[in-house]
Amino acid sequence: MTTLAGWQLVLAFLIFPGVVFTSFVGLTLTWVDRFVSARVQWRKGPPFYQPFADMLKLLLKQTVVPAGASKVTFLGAPMIGFAAMCVTAVLLFYVNFFPHGSFVGDLIVLVYLFALPPLSTILGASASRNPLSAVGASREMTLYLGYELPFLLALVVPIIHTHGAIRLGDLVLAQRTAGPFLYSWSGLIAAVIVLVCIQAKLGYPPFDIAEAEQEIMSGVLIEYSGAPLALFRLTKAMMFFLMPCFLVTVFWGGLTSFWAIPELLAVVVLVILIKNTNPRFKIDHALRFFWFILGALGIIAVILAFGGL
Amino acid sequence: MKDPRIWGLKKSPWVYHLAAASCNNCDIEVLELLTPRYDVERFGIVLVGSPRHADALLVTGVINRKSLPRVLEVYEQTPKPCLVIGVGTCTCNNHIFLNSYNAVGPYDKYLPVNAYVPGCPPKPEAMILGVVKALSKL
């Protein structure tokens, strides 16, 4: 079946694969992150229920709105990113399990949906009435300008391989017959570019420039407390699950292939290892890195894709 | 079932380090506490960059006439419920600055302190004990 009835859509949005499922898996993946980081540093790490305890504690804490901050924007900004991630979850899973149901341009819709969480942090930071959060917001904006360029270039590569299909469903079907795009030179380069852009989009080292704890006291999130902060962290946890899903969908054979779960775990562990072994970039270095190094790699990948490799 | 608010606070106390006119000796020990050797993350303790994210304020240093209004301001900005843990003997009773013209007495004259950790500076193990005791009293 390719269309869902109304109540099935609501169920898909709320339970599986929407809010509840993605939140649960996302929070468990953040525990995996803390566990692997702890082992890499030769220590024990938190117990498995730690992310859930964090969420519970934050939801039950007092929410402080700074005086003079725009109340509606301040409290409403986290919801934008959260809603975007919930819709993304449904879309991604639907496209993977029912590839014939995807519509023209849903790849572009997904790119826009993934752009909403950084936008919601920028909005929230600008509504905070705090000079440090303004610095964080400007850094987040600059970083976004940086990584979106090679991200889009890398996404052009699978489109070229399938001779112009901008439906995610067509990309998934093509990978089922011809093999994952990763197993070609241009696909490999594009997947590496998307991996680095995932690191930046999640705000993990070496690109945690916007939320630099030691420099600008948690930059974008400095004034947030209680439930809005919990929403921001939940959005980030959901992105930690959904962005590797996106990478696997577009480059590595889709979520219905036999190796889907190990592939997802491999991407997650790669992100964690990069996070643990790199110091932070400066914002101008990061911009130059994304535009000139990754951008050049992206162009090379596109040329290779045109050449058939 | 115990109060979920207290359970959440006990299992995931996020710590903000507030240095009020300290000689920085206790601050260095707090920094050592947060290194992988003592691994406080197994208690859920994470160092956060902003007082608004904090559940526990680790205050160090003898409180000064000049830093007193600022410490009170930071305490007001921290969302409740929040713990206050005084690290170092200077927080308990001014220590070597006892009759100084600038030191204005132990912290509990102005803030509700949950635990004091004496020592100059206290060992990281003593600080862990202090935090755990403060959490278990909740």
Next chain:
Amino acid sequence: MRDAEAGLKSLIPEAEVFEHNPKRLHISIPRERLTEAAKYLHRERGMRLATCTGIDTRAGLEVLYHFSEDKTGTMYTLRVLAPKDDPRLESQASWFPATDWIEREMHELLGIDFPGHPNLVPLLTSDTDWDREKYPLRRDYERRNEAHER
């Protein structure tokens, strides 16, 4: 005799040199010649100001300017005396940024006035909870201050 010492004595004949040990010289000068001596040691001799110290003695408020000659490792200390009833010393902050904060601290803690200082506001003591007429590092300061006592 060292070159710096000779040069200083030719500039200021009233200077008295006391050699504490081969690496430390104390040079007492009248307070009107302070700027000249400091400029000579810093600009012409290339010495670095290590720090300044002040103390309340029976003779008056004594301020020491410690200049370090890093080439030889010798410390040249200029001693100036400001009498208790007229505690003024010429400010060096306008040409020597290193003395800026030091003079602010001496002003609020010892009560020495530095005419010519661009910004003589208190540095360490509280802006809200402090009596400006009391100088803590003077000998006659009452150690126990009533306001915050238990």
